[in-house]
Amino acid sequence: RxxxxxxxxxxxxxxxxxxxxxxxxxxxxxTIKVQGARYPEHLEQLTGR
Structure with missing residues (x-):
């Protein structure tokens, strides 16, 4: 696999x-409208950004 x-x-x-x-x-x-955050807030904190 x-x-x-x-x-x-x-x-x-x-x-x-x-x-x-x-x-x-x-x-x-x-033509695609992006909506919302990329990650939930608690995961965004783990990205180091």
Missing amino acids: KLARLEENIGAAAVELTPDNLREIDAAAS
């Missing part, structure tokens, strides 16, 4: 995104 995930992740290194791909991803991501 873990080996399959490793192989999948290694395969991701071969993915090449064109400038058009990146623009399309950026356009789609910019």
